Amino acid sequence: MQQQLAARLRQWGVRVTPQRLAIAEAVLNSSDHPSVQQIYERVRQHFPSMTLATIYSTLDVLEQSGLIQELPFQKVSRYEPNLDPHVNLVCVQCGDVVDAQQGHQAVVRLKNQVARDANFEIGWQRVDFYGCCRRCAAGQASQPATASQ
Numbered sequence: 001m002q003q004q005l006a007a008r009l010r011q012w013g014v015r016v017t018p019q020r021l022a023i024a025e026a027v028l029n030s031s032d033h034p035s036v037q038q039i040y041e042r043v044r045q046h047f048p049s050m051t052l053a054t055i056y057s058t059l060d061v062l063e064q065s066g067l068i069q070e071l072p073f074q075k076v077s078r079y080e081p082n083l084d085p086h087v088n089l090v091c092v093q094c095g096d097v098v099d100a101q102q103g104h105q106a107v108v109r110l111k112n113q114v115a116r117d118a119n120f121e122i123g124w125q126r127v128d129f130y131g132c133c134r135r136c137a138a139g140q141a142s143q144p145a146t147a148s149q
Contacts, residue, residue, distance in 0.1 A: 002021055002025065005021060005024055005025065005028065006021060008065070008067065009021075009024070009065065009067075012064075012065040012066075014061055014065060018047070019043070019047055019050060019054055019058070020058050020061070022043045022046055022047060023039060023043055023054070023055060023058040023059070023062075024058070024062055024067065026039045026042040026043050027039060027059070027062065027068050027079045027081050028067065028068070028081045029081075030081060031098065031099070032096065032097065032098065033071060033078040033079060033080055033081075033088070033097035033098070034078065034079055035076045035077065035078050035079075036052065036055055036056065036059065036076075036077065036079075037076075039055055039059070039079070040052055040055050043055070059079060063079075066083070067081075068080060068081055068083075069083060069124065069126075071088070071097065071126065071128075073090070073095075073097075075095070076095075078097050082099055083124070084104070085104060085107040085108045085111055085125060085127075086099050086100065086103070086104050086107060086127070087099070087100040087103045087104075087107060087127045087128070087129055088100070088126070088127065088128045088129070089128075089129050089131070089133070090128050090129065090130045090131075091131070091132055091133040091136055092130050092131065092132065093132050093133070093136035093139075093140075094133060094135070094136050096133050098133075100129070107125070107127055111125050
């Protein structure tokens with residue numbers, strides 16, 4: 001994976017450093033759409049002198065290279081390694097963002113239909129569904145109901 005990633009970065013004219021590779025791997029090998037802070041915590045284990053400025057600049061380079069996509073949310077941006085059409089499930093309680101296991105084909109059909117009907121070339125799309133993840137929903141179910149007075 002590291003050699004393929006390094007080769008792809010070089011194709012885009014990106015200078016490859018161990019720090020950049022670590023940041024890229026932290027995003028591309030994740031399934032949780034990490035925030036900058038999460039990426040920082042993951043790479044700091046191997047690069048204690050890593051700065052947030054390095055994280056931000058590398059994420060910008062990776063996004064411009066077409067390797068990742070920034071997902072701006074109200075409180076914090078997350079980074080998307082899966083650029084194929086899909087649905088993101090966003091938990092409004094804990095903030096987790098995961099890819100839905102189903103619905104990819106429906107997103108592709110919708111994207112194609114919109115492009116065809118509007119005579120519009122779509123570069124990318126983002127489909128988010130908001131609700132509660134299983135862990136948070138289970139926590140809510142176990143909370144006693146409070147009576148309003």
